[in-house]
Amino acid sequence: MNSGAIISVRDLRKTFRVGDVDVHALRGVGMEIETGEFTAVVGPSGSGKSTMFHIIGGLTPATSGSVHIHGQDIAKMTDAERTRMRRTEVGFVFQKYNLLPTLTAADNIAIARHIARRPDALDGDFLNVLDLLGIAHRLHHKPRAMSGGEQQRVAIARAVVNSPSILLADEPTGNLDTRSSENVLTLLRDLNKRLGQTILMITHNPEAAAFADRIVHMRDGQIVVG
Amino acid sequence: MLNKLVIENLKHRPVRTSLSIIAIGVEVTMMLTVVGLSHGMLEDSQRRARGAGADVWVRPPGSAAIGLSSAPMSEKILDYFRKQEHVALASGSVSHPIGGINTVTGLDLDEFTRMAGGLRYIEGGPFQGPDEIIVDERYARQNGVRAGDTMELLNRPWRVSGVMEAGKLARLIVPLRTLQDLTGNTGKLTQAYLKLDDPQNTDKVVANLKEKLKDYQIYSIEEFTSLFSPQNVPGLEAFIGVIIGLSVVVGFLVVFLSLYTAVLERTREIGILKSLGASPAYVLNVLLRETALLAVVGTALGILLTYGTRWAVMTFVPASLTQNIVPGWWPIAAAIALVGALLGAAYPGWKAANQDPIEALAYE
Ligand SMILES: Nc1ncnc2c1ncn2[C@@H]1O[C@H](COP(=O)(O)OP(=O)(O)OP(=O)(O)O)[C@@H](O)[C@H]1O
Numbered sequence A: 001m002n003s004g005a006i007i008s009v010r011d012l013r014k015t016f017r018v019g020d021v022d023v024h025a026l027r028g029v030g031m032e033i034e035t036g037e038f039t040a041v042v043g044p045s046g047s048g049k050s051t052m053f054h055i056i057g058g059l060t061p062a063t064s065g066s067v068h069i070h071g072q073d074i075a076k077m078t079d080a081e082r083t084r085m086r087r088t089e090v091g092f093v094f095q096k097y098n099l100l101p102t103l104t105a106a107d108n109i110a111i112a113r114h115i116a117r118r119p120d121a122l123d124g125d126f127l128n129v130l131d132l133l134g135i136a137h138r139l140h141h142k143p144r145a146m147s148g149g150e151q152q153r154v155a156i157a158r159a160v161v162n163s164p165s166i167l168l169a170d171e172p173t174g175n176l177d178t179r180s181s182e183n184v185l186t187l188l189r190d191l192n193k194r195l196g197q198t199i200l201m202i203t204h205n206p207e208a209a210a211f212a213d214r215i216v217h218m219r220d221g222q223i224v225v226g
Numbered sequence B: 001m002l003n004k005l006v007i008e009n010l011k012h013r014p015v016r017t018s019l020s021i022i023a024i025g026v027e028v029t030m031m032l033t034v035v036g037l038s039h040g041m042l043e044d045s046q047r048r049a050r051g052a053g054a055d056v057w058v059r060p061p062g063s064a065a066i067g068l069s070s071a072p073m074s075e076k077i078l079d080y081f082r083k084q085e086h087v088a089l090a091s092g093s094v095s096h097p098i099g100g101i102n103t104v105t106g107l108d109l110d111e112f113t114r115m116a117g118g119l120r121y122i123e124g125g126p127f128q129g130p131d132e133i134i135v136d137e138r139y140a141r142q143n144g145v146r147a148g149d150t151m152e153l154l155n156r157p158w159r160v161s162g163v164m165e166a167g168k169l170a171r172l173i174v175p176l177r178t179l180q181d182l183t184g185n186t187g188k189l190t191q192a193y194l195k196l197d198d199p200q201n202t203d204k205v206v207a208n209l210k211e212k213l214k215d216y217q218i219y220s221i222e223e224f225t226s227l228f229s230p231q232n233v234p235g236l237e238a239f240i241g242v243i244i245g246l247s248v249v250v251g252f253l254v255v256f257l258s259l260y261t262a263v264l265e266r267t268r269e270i271g272i273l274k275s276l277g278a279s280p281a282y283v284l285n286v287l288l289r290e291t292a293l294l295a296v297v298g299t300a301l302g303i304l305l306t307y308g309t310r311w312a313v314m315t316f317v318p319a320s321l322t323q324n325i326v327p328g329w330w331p332i333a334a335a336i337a338l339v340g341a342l343l344g345a346a347y348p349g350w351k352a353a354n355q356d357p358i359e360a361l362a363y364e
């Protein structure tokens, strides 16, 4: 691909210290993600998938190794730059939706825009996305009043509202029934195919992984050739 | 958008929000009530001092300007004053504390009536005998006393000969002679009042008397009433300071506790904001706005409550308390409440702003 790697991970290591035991969550992960790719990351529990996401998303620092996004080393960024990167370059979707419970769906999306200091009004592109998500009619409900599938679609809308370079989805269907899962996965694929959204998705489910263009396997903190 | 989040957050926990607002309201009311009371009482004293109709006040050497003298002067001095140029009338009184902030004043009623330009009686009239008392209408109302009743004072019964309009020197007036004898001040006065032929001459008379009576305290009525300020009442400023200090501590603790629990409870939400790219300043901003809103609404409530405490003071407190509404203090009380609240928000806010987003998201 001529656009080059949007994410490039090299020899990434992360060690947690729990009491006086070192837990090696990542033991030298290397990976390249191209712009517009939809990649699934699969692997057993505890293999370090979420940890890798948190480092890529700038939520936690690596112990060693590097992550470049658009060629920029995130470890070398200042706190303010990393915060800015979280606002504009990455969108997170979590297994537990993580919507703000006191705000309506629309406001949950609007606050992501406010944090990124974008104008309140949603642009045409985004209205198309809302259409695609099929949640336009539920926007004025609070999360409590929505089904898991609906909440997850709102969370996806929130994650892409600032047109991030990359969408990181950590088990987005982990809490959903089969039908809702299918909905959400179709949606992610549509975002990828129609809008060219780069997506990195963690899943345990091989059927879910099948929605992606590429599958990366992880085991014991390393990428294994599957 | 931020304000929407702030308001939704506050609405989400109505009980906690209401309690915080009420606590800040009580804090503000405490401050405004104590300030209102001190203003009210001082103003009331000023009004009564003016109501005496005298142009010059004389107090014996070594006495405090406000408060009660322990070093009386001889009543013969009145004759001396009467001989001075421009002095039209001279009268004297003895004051005696009767518990609380009340005093009873012994007066030569005829002289005083002439000086004050007449007393208006709402009920009854002047003394008929030595064991009679005149009370002002406010004392009468607050203590349920009427003309013709008998009341106990200084361990003896008095017949209430009349109820007079308020604002004439004293609240409780008894015959001068009776009070002098009763308090071991026979032939003595604690205060003298001079009415001049023309108030224009006040400065001249005061200067002249100061020259002749070196140790005496001689005031024009203007000077005298200007002494009624918190600075001149021993301990009053310190007392106001203590109450304000206590109020601030209360406000600080309440906001601290309220926000501290809010931050714990919202650990996860704070993590969400951070994962969306919110900076520590953004998170802090949300909490400080919440605090400021609590403080503003609490202050408004506190101001309203002051009208309630004033009503309660007037209705239920049998002493002669007067509470003013002092709008000049509203912004001061608001600022104090806000500062106390923001101090209370400081630690929870700092904790929230520096929360690790990953741990926060893992929080159940
Ligand atoms: N904050 C932490 N402190 C200590 N150890 C941690 C921490 N986070 C993760 N770990 C450990 O790191 C390893 C990798 O965890 P991680 O959450 O990345 O795995 P995962 O592949 O996402 O697993 P799952 O599929 O269950 O979500 C695990 O052994 C986990 O216990």
Ligand SMILES: [Mg+2]
Pocket: A049, A050, A051, A170
């Ligand atoms: Mg995980």
